[in-house]
Amino acid sequence: MRRVAAALLALTVGCVLADSAVVTLALPEILVRLHTTVGQVAWVLIAFNLVLAVIVRPAAWFYKKHDAAVLCAVGIAVFAGASALCAVAGSLDVLIIARSVQAVGGAFAVIGSLQLLVEELTERRGTAWWIAAGVFGTAIGPMAGGLLTDAFSWRSIFVVQVPIAVLAVPAALATRRRSGHSRAEAAVDTEKHRVRIRPNIALALLSAALSAALFLFVLLLVDGWRRSPAVAAVTVSVIPLAALLARPLDRTLRSGPLAQTMSGCLLIAGGLTGLALLPSAALAWTIAPQALVGLGLGLTLDPLTLQAMDGRLPHFLHGGWTIAARHAGVVLGLAILTPVFTADLRSAQPPAENAITALVLNAPLEPQDKIAIARGLADRLKQDSGRVPDLHPAFAQLHVSAVEQPAAAQLERDLDRQLERAATHAFRNAFLIGAALALAALLALIPLRRRGGV
Secondary structure (H helix, E strand, O other): OHHHHHHHHHHHHHHHHHOOOOOHHHHHHHHHHOOOOHHHHOHHHHHHHHHHHHHHHHHHHHOOOOOHHHHHHHHHHHHHHHHHHHHHOOOHHHHHHHHHHHHHHHHHHHHHHHHHHHHHOOHHHHHHHHHHHHHHHHHHHHHHHHHHHHHOOOOHHHHOHHHHHHHHHHHHHHOHHHOOOHHHHHOOOHHHHOOOHHHHHHHHHHHHHHHHHHHHHHHHHHHHOOOOHHHHHHHHOHHHHHHHHHHHHHHHHOOOHHHHHHHHHHHHHHHHHHHHOOOOOOHHHHHHHHHHHHHHHHHHHHHHHHHHHOOOOOHHHHHHHHHHHHHHHHHHHHHHHHHHHHHHHHHHHHHHHHHHHHHHHHOOOOHHHHHHHHHHHHHHHHHOOOOOOOOHHHHHOOOOOOOOHHHHHHHHHHHHHHHHHHHHHHOHHHHHHHHHHHHHHHHHHOOOOOOOOO
């Protein structure tokens, strides 16, 4: 029974932390269905991560004086209710509010689950379960969200979370009669267990860098290169698969903790640089950069979280700091990167329009057909202002003779390739900034001098 309860609590942690990125592949559909813009739809991610980062540390304070099982169960219930509200949201405003409430419940659920896992298992095993669930949720989130979106709709992402959370509520309450260590931990002399600064700073900077891979790359695939959510989900599965391979690789190399995490930072920086320098929109070119990012993720998030928490008491307090650092980093990354790539996207629009005009004028089509295509393209460019336009509707409404159909189809392919090149270039600076953030995390790990507790 203890293992069942522990598994449900760990699964809940994975769901909550997956929520920081699970809607990423659904954002293009949300953008269209809720009639919004790229900048506005980014708040579906920002709101959750911002509220979680702000609330998780105060939430840990409540655990000093109150029953961990009850608080955790309440947090999970709030998370479940807010997930249901997200699933039925009819506007972007309602969705963002529901996401914020989700984050509040998620903060209490994640902190409480850490405490209960430690009590149900052992300190080391409980912490390991908690960390592994969080890393797995973060890595697998975008892929799971993409598959659900393609199979059903973006709303299904939130629907599937509800039964998991509902089952976890009684699992949390079942631990109540066996708990009794939470309040005892509150009496620990915190001066002897100060927050470890460097690993938390590194976690924040790496999370900011990873937002480029888990948010911008997905937008490039779906909104820039017009891949379906399912294709994009399979594509980004390289990252979690590589993250799973990181641990056996490190055991083989037998590197120390510092070498491991610093190597991971370099791998993430290298992978993001590779995404910035993609030669074309062929998906094969993205495999190697993603693999580097995934390996780097596997070599950093788990060990850094353990470094920040190992031997620190109370568990919920230091676990709260790691969650706050990670999600503050995601917010930082989105706040920095979103304006950069949207500005670059706007800058790329005029030359892309000029190239489109030249391709249409040079196409072997009748003048009246060129005019009809030009009008349709102008309408699409106006409707999709601020994002990569979808030009297919302009061709779908076109009526040309059988003789001209191959030329029209070739023109559409040429225009799509031009837009793919423009989109790839528009995301370049944001990926390079993400790489710089990963290198900044590496610098934060370099020990300037040896001092205990830092």
